[in-house]
Amino acid sequence: MSRETVNLRKLAEALGLSQTTVSRALNGFPEVSEVTRARVIEAARRLNYRPSASAASLATGKARAIGHVVTFGDHMMVNPHFTDFLAGAGEVYARFGYEMLLRLAPAGGEEDVYRDMISRGRVDGVVVHGPLTDDPRIPFLRSLGIPFVVHGRCGEDPAGYSWIDVNNRRAFMRACDFLMDLGHRRIALINGIERMNFADRRRQGYEAALMARGIRPDPAIMFSEDMVEPYGYRAAMEVLTGRDPPSALLVSSVLPAIGVMRAVAELGLRAPADVSILVFDDCLSFLQPGSAATPRGIPFFTAMRSSIRLAGRRIAELLIEQIGTPGGEPKHELWEAELVVGHTTGPLPVTEAVGSVSGQSLKSRR
């Protein structure tokens, strides 16, 4: 139970060696003899030696830590998708001996927070979450010259920094095509905040798919907000009880989709009999397995799926690699989302296909 802190000096004294040799032995330098190394390692374990992080950091100039700045949403909310990202990244950090630093910042105030933790030497690299379409954080971090990886990206084909992103545009095109192949023509979009690049791209995909079949996107059934449950509920309520309701809903996350289902149930409707629902599924673990599996093992929601946890893992790997090789080129990965057919999509209801008074028919079912 030796609770007294044992430092390098004491360890070296106990071994009758110099601090230098002990340090080298512990850090795997090749020039130390294997017998000495074994002795040192054994003694270090026995005496419970742990190198001081701040001393090491001061001496090397490396913090062995990575910073994450998470933005307070409009509801002073931390994006719940973040837990799953964290699970993926944290696993990698643990494996490579990196610390994870977390700071909150109000939307727009991230730069100060980044600057602070970087210039005080607390981190060797940072992750950018939720990039906007034209995000000041990217030029800012580039000017600082610190390694960073963006979860998502900004403009078209950005090459000046590292990022990992889902092909959101194509994912929503495919989703829309899938619904139109089933006969749907009027499809609502319940999107995330379109200042965010991922949501902007999703809207683009949605619009492109519609227009490719000669359908003009209708702003009356397109929404853009923080992806939370009540939002899905309100949006679904609005379009399903409005005039000319859509026969299908394209929803940007499982969270608002749950709200959509609540609205659907409250209106006495059923999916997919009355309305089809297609979701972008980030594989949130607390809604897993299979984004709410049904008894037969088929996922509940039909979805475009891409694991945010895997993204966290890969981004952490990339960032650590980048920290290790300062001169390296930026790297990019564009992932394709997978279409998974569940229970919430089906062919356009017959009543819908017949007349244009479908709104009334929907409402009358209550």
Add this chain to the structure above:
Amino acid sequence: MSRETVNLRKLAEALGLSQTTVSRALNGFPEVSEVTRARVIEAARRLNYRPSASAASLATGKARAIGHVVTFGDHMMVNPHFTDFLAGAGEVYARFGYEMLLRLAPAGGEEDVYRDMISRGRVDGVVVHGPLTDDPRIPFLRSLGIPFVVHGRCGEDPAGYSWIDVNNRRAFMRACDFLMDLGHRRIALINGIERMNFADRRRQGYEAALMARGIRPDPAIMFSEDMVEPYGYRAAMEVLTGRDPPSALLVSSVLPAIGVMRAVAELGLRAPADVSILVFDDCLSFLQPGSAATPRGIPFFTAMRSSIRLAGRRIAELLIEQIGTPGGEPKHELWEAELVVGHTTGPLPVTEAVGSVSGQSLKSRR
């Protein structure tokens, strides 16, 4: 655009002062003249001086950081309730200039992780999440002599360490009483993992309330698992389609409650007409406002409510206070959950009150 790192020495040189004076001026020591202090502060800002965290930490022995070890659940999942805790705690950390360190650990492996970040001097204090009924982490941290605060607690009236907890026992007694006052006699419990103290206490409250009215708890309608959506779905499915189904469900979190609602809808049932549902609501922001508010501003779920975000805030405050006053006594706070009546509870359905074949009647409604 001075990107070169300016340290205390350079700043002092630029000012024609000694490092000592500059340091004292910046750290608010009283003995420095106000004119000097103003000069120093101005120059520090102008030259973009930020003290090195590792140097300060090495010199003072304080890390100005707080460690959180989050446990991987059975599904290799990070508890989504954590984002809201984080939102509360992070706000306080930001205010007091503390860093938040996050590490993942497999269930049971937390001690090594705590030991590592503590003995390497990365943190000044730690938070314990999700304490078990007899949690080895508490004696372990006490033996280390590091400030820590537990979110929850372990045995009866523990006094040897600081904690903040909800009165889970009473909350579930009240919930159960509320349902029984409505006429319900057969109430299912969809609980969290009862190795965890909070869930254990909830079960105690549930059982005590039942027994106080002469009802023997029935293990056939009591569940204990990770509080995720599919769990709620499965449990609800099982009891509602089984023989002798309950007329009310007591659910430990909004997450499984969403799964419960999915099962209820799939069975063609309605709440509260066919079945009452009462939830413990942690005020998760991504399900806010009002745990899924309905149009009239009344919350959707009837719930026992206590904000996990507020808990995060208060725990952070307590811990920082404790770090500042080493000799202090442990502090405890026991919060009462609030009963909020929503739309998912109602009197016992008539059919239930009449016969004992209610299971059949439920099923036949499909």
Add this chain to the structure above:
DNA sequence: TTGTATGCGTTATCAG
């Protein structure tokens, strides 16, 4: 009110 000297616990440079 300001300055000098020293220590914090490592790693890194340079000799041996």
Add this chain to the structure above:
DNA sequence: CTGATAACGCATACAA
């Protein structure tokens, strides 16, 4: 292969 010794950047006891 090993060992003195000097940084790293700040805080602080002690002097002036």
